Amino acid sequence: DVAATAWQSVPLSIPLAGWNVRYLANEQAPNTPPLLPLVSMLLPLAMVLICAVAFLYYQQFTRERDTTRKAHFLNQVAHELRTPLTSIRLYAELAEMREPSDVKLRQHLQVILSECGRMSELADHYLDYQRSTTQQVQTYTLEDIPDLLQEVVAQWHALPDFAQHAVVIMGESYPPVWVNRRSIEQIVQNLLTNAYKYAAVDQPIQISHAYHPPFLQVLVRDVGVGIPEAWREKVFEPFVRVPAQVQSTGSGLGLSICANLAAQHGGSIRLSEAVTAGACFVVRLRCGEEV
Numbered sequence: 538d539v540a541a542t543a544w545q546s547v548p549l550s551i552p553l554a555g556w557n558v559r560y561l562a563n564e565q566a567p568n569t570p571p572l573l574p575l576v577s578m579l580l581p582l583a584m585v586l587i588c589a590v591a592f593l594y595y596q597q598f599t600r601e602r603d604t605t606r607k608a609h610f611l612n613q614v615a616h617e618l619r620t621p622l623t624s625i626r627l628y629a630e631l632a633e634m635r636e637p638s639d640v641k642l643r644q645h646l647q648v649i650l651s652e653c654g655r656m657s658e659l660a661d662h663y664l665d666y667q668r669s670t671t672q673q674v675q676t677y678t679l680e681d682i683p684d685l686l687q688e689v690v691a692q693w694h695a696l697p698d699f700a701q702h703a704v705v706i707m708g709e710s711y712p713p714v715w716v717n718r719r720s721i722e723q724i725v726q727n728l729l730t731n732a733y734k735y736a737a738v739d740q741p742i743q744i745s746h747a748y749h750p751p752f753l754q755v756l757v758r759d760v761g762v763g764i765p766e767a768w769r770e771k772v773f774e775p776f777v778r779v780p781a782q783v784q785s786t787g788s789g790l791g792l793s794i795c796a797n798l799a800a801q802h803g804g805s806i807r808l809s810e811a812v813t814a815g816a817c818f819v820v821r822l823r824c825g826e827e828v
Contacts, residue, residue: 622660626653659788665723666775666790669797677715677825682746682753683708685718689725690744702733703741711748715825720798724806725755727791728818732759736815751824752804758817769808795820 546557629649636642683706690704725744732742736759743758764772768779775793792806795818799806803823808816 622653622657626650626657629653663788663790666794666797669794669801675717675720675801675825678718679713680716680718680721681713682711682716682748685721686725686744686746686755689722690729692722693726693729699729699733702736702738704729704744705741706744706746708746709748714748714753716753716822717802717825720802721755721822724795724798724820725757727795728757728820731791731818732757732761732816735759735761735763737761740815748824753822753824755820755822756809756817757820758809758812758815760815763812763814764808764816769810772808773806 548557626649629646633643633646633650686706686708690706694700694702694704729742729744736742740760743756745756745758747754764779768777771777772779773792773796776789777793778789796806799820799822804821806818806820809819811817
C-alpha cells in the first residue's frame with residue numbers, strides 16, 4: 538500500500554556528512570524498531586575502523602619492509618668492507634717488512650694495521666649478530682666440555698691482545714654431552730673478550746662449568762668494575778653499552794650475540810646477582826639427545 542508508506546531522509550554523520558539516506562517507512566507499523574537509522578549511524582563508524590586497521594597494517598608492513606632493507610644493506614656493506622680492509626692490511630704489512638729501519642714509518646703503519654683490525658672486528662661482529670638473530674638448525678655433536686673449554690681459551694690466547702691475561706677453568710666431572718660446538722665457542726670467546734676489557738690486570742678470568750641434566754651451565758667471571766644494577770638487563774640488547782665504560786673499544790653487540798645464541802640453544806644468559814665485585818655471566822644451554 539503506497540499510501541501507507543512515506544519517504545524519510547536521515548543525514549549521515551562525519552565523514553559522510555554530505556550524504557543522506559532515503560528510505561520508505563511504513564506508517565501503519567509505528568512499533569517497528571528504526572533499524573535503518575541505526576545502521577546509518579554505525580556505517581560511518583565501521584568505515585572509520587576499517588580504514589584505521591588498514592592504516593595500521595600498512596604502517597607495520599612498511600616498517601618490516603624498511604627493517605629488512607636496512608639489514609640487507611648493512612650486510613652488504615659489512616661484506617664489502619672486508620675485501621678492501623684485507624688489502625690495506627696486506628700492503629701495510631709488506632711496507633713494514635720492506636722499511637724496518639724507518640721508525641716513524643713503522644709507527645704510522647702500526648696505526649693503519651690497528652685501525653684495519655678494529656674495523657674488521659666491527660664488521661665481523663655485525664655479521665655474527667645478524668646470523669645470531671636468524672633461527673638456524675642446531676647441529677649437535679658429542680663434546681667433552683672441559684676439553685672444549687680448554688681449546689676455546691687456547692684459541693682466545695692466540696690473539697695478540699689477550700695472550701698475557703690468565704684464565705682459570707674449574708668444573709665438575711661428568712660425561713660428554715650433546716651441544717652445538719660453534720655456539721659454545723662464540724659465547725665463551727665473547728664473554729672472555731668482554732671480561733678482558735673490564736677486568737683487573739692482575740686478576741685472572743674464571744670459567745666454571747657444571748652439568749645438571751638437561752642443562753649445561755657455564756659461568757664466566759671477572760674481578761673488575763662490574764655492571765650497575767640499572768644496566769643488568771639492558772646490556773644484552775644490541776648496540777647498548779654502559780655509559781661509564783664507553784671509553785673502551787667495542788661494537789656493543791657481543792653480549793647480544795651471546796643472548797641470541799643461548800636462546801637458539803634452548804637456554805639463556807644472565808648476570809649473577811650474588812657477585813659484588815666485577816661481573817659474573819651465567820649461561821645455561823639445553824643439551825641435545827643422541828639420535
